[in-house]
Amino acid sequence: MSESTDITEIRTAVRQLCAQYGEDYWLELDRTRGYPTEFVSELTKSGFLTVLIPENYGGAGLGVYEASVIMEEVCRSGAHAGACHAQMYVMGSVLRHGSDAQKQKYLPAIAAGDLRLQSFGVTEPTTGTDTTSLKTTARRDGDDYVINGQKVWISRIEHSDLMVLLARTTPKEQVSKKTEGLSAFLVHVGEAEGKGLEIRPIESMINHHSCELFFDDLRIPKENLLGTEGAGFKVILDGMNAERILIAAECIGDGRYFIDKASHYATERVVFDRPIGQNQGVQFPIARCYAEVEAAWPMVEKAARMFDAGEPCGAEANMAKMLASEASWRAGDVCMQTHGGFAFAKEYHIERKFRETRLYQIAPISTNLILSFIGEHVLGMPRSF
Numbered sequence: 108m109s110e111s112t113d114i115t116e117i118r119t120a121v122r123q124l125c126a127q128y129g130e131d132y133w134l135e136l137d138r139t140r141g142y143p144t145e146f147v148s149e150l151t152k153s154g155f156l157t158v159l160i161p162e163n164y165g166g167a168g169l170g171v172y173e174a175s176v177i178m179e180e181v182c183r184s185g186a187h188a189g190a191c192h193a194q195m196y197v198m199g200s201v202l203r204h205g206s207d208a209q210k211q212k213y214l215p216a217i218a219a220g221d222l223r224l225q226s227f228g229v230t231e232p233t234t235g236t237d238t239t240s241l242k243t244t245a246r247r248d249g250d251d252y253v254i255n256g257q258k259v260w261i262s263r264i265e266h267s268d269l270m271v272l273l274a275r276t277t278p279k280e281q282v283s284k285k286t287e288g289l290s291a292f293l294v295h296v297g298e299a300e301g302k303g304l305e306i307r308p309i310e311s312m313i314n315h316h317s318c319e320l321f322f323d324d325l326r327i328p329k330e331n332l333l334g335t336e337g338a339g340f341k342v343i344l345d346g347m348n349a350e351r352i353l354i355a356a357e358c359i360g361d362g363r364y365f366i367d368k369a370s371h372y373a374t375e376r377v378v379f380d381r382p383i384g385q386n387q388g389v390q391f392p393i394a395r396c397y398a399e400v401e402a403a404w405p406m407v408e409k410a411a412r413m414f415d416a417g418e419p420c421g422a423e424a425n426m427a428k429m430l431a432s433e434a435s436w437r438a439g440d441v442c443m444q445t446h447g448g449f450a451f452a453k454e455y456h457i458e459r460k461f462r463e464t465r466l467y468q469i470a471p472i473s474t475n476l477i478l479s480f481i482g483e484h485v486l487g488m489p490r491s492f
């Protein structure tokens with residue numbers, strides 16, 4: 108199926124923007140652990156990072172499908188979308204669950220690029236994937252909530268004005284369902300740091316700006332509760348399908364990037380007096396990866412269309428994320444193999460993308476957890492946890 112003119116125009120415009128930030132720009136940031144401030148600012152000012160914000164709040168009012176195409180193109184250009192992708196889906200928590208006052212206060216400022224909502228605080232060191240067992244608490248005290256606990260792997264918080272935080276307001280033992288008693292809050296990072304919030308960067312395999320957070324009697328005003336107290340799991344969950352679809356689209360972009368690089372190199376590189384791509388042992392793995400990436404894309408499209416139509420799309424979003432992340436990882440591996448020793452040279456850029464795309468089999472949800480969702484919720488097999 109051919110794409111609409113609008114989508115083709117979005118692709119062209121994003122490609123043009125990304126072309127100004129070549130692969131050397133991303134390599135230098137990776138080396139220095141820098142943040143792509145100029146890139147993120149231009150992506151925001153051009154309206155791409157805020158496409159999901161409705162027009163009455165200053166955004167373009169487009170859907171997750173268009174947003175997916177944008178993130179795919181960003182990744183296909185060689186960029187690292189992980190530096191900025193969260194704004195798209197974290198913002199959905201405010202859009203769908205925020206009060207009118209919160210929407211008026213935050214959404215136009217986010218759309219204008221004056222406020223950054225890039226951070227999402229869920230994961231904890233002792234409970235990991237078992238989100239409903241998280242131990243960070245929020246206790247109501249007068250007009251404030253008082254936060255205590257710890258988070259880990261919270262990305263981009265040093266480059267964000269706001270964070271959506273998930274904490275327990277009612278102990279797990281006192282609720283009938285483990286998903287109850289959790290609440291979501293908007294935290295003003297600048298105001299909180301040093302006054303009950305400590306941020307410690309984690310040195311990690313990729314330049315993802317992830318941090319550990321320590322909360323020690325951090326006070327946040329009750330007006331910063333998102334949605335109703337005790338129903339925060341739903342606030343977070345609603346954003347998760349969008350997150351999975353967008354990350355799946357990024358993996359498609361990574362996969363297409365690897366296949367472009369591998370097929371070019373296999374055609375140009377001459378060993379034993381002929382292009383290495385003439386050998387089917389080199390050519391076939393690339394062709395197989397192409398088939399796998401292109402087969403994953405329709406699932407991403409389907410999930411995005413369902414999300415935009417307001418249909419339940421948990422299974423499709425999960426399947427899209429699993430298929431696309433596995434396809435991009437295999438394409439990265441084949442791209443490395445095709446480049447031989449040069450794959451390890453940083454100036455070829457492949458090893459950076461290879462490291463970056465590996466993340467998506469673990470975060471934001473690991474493949475095992477997706478398989479367990481499909482096994483239990485789609486196929487009706489016994490629950491395992």
Ligand SMILES: Cc1cc2nc3c(=O)[nH]c(=O)nc-3n(C[C@H](O)[C@H](O)[C@H](O)COP(=O)(O)OP(=O)(O)OC[C@H]3O[C@@H](n4cnc5c(N)ncnc54)[C@H](O)[C@@H]3O)c2cc1C
Pocket residue numbers: 226227228229230234235236237259260261262263311315317466469470471472473474475476479491492
């Ligand atoms: C670079 C990076 C950035 C991140 N950014 C953020 C962020 O911004 N915000 C945020 O909240 N989190 C973030 N995360 C956290 C990420 O979402 C978690 O790492 C991920 O959900 C897995 O949790 P865990 O690391 O605790 O693994 P664990 O839960 O400890 O799991 C470890 C392994 O065991 C498997 N496993 C666990 N239980 C089961 C089971 N019952 N059945 C089968 N297999 C199982 C998992 O699949 C996984 O492979 C980030 C992580 C990384 C690495």
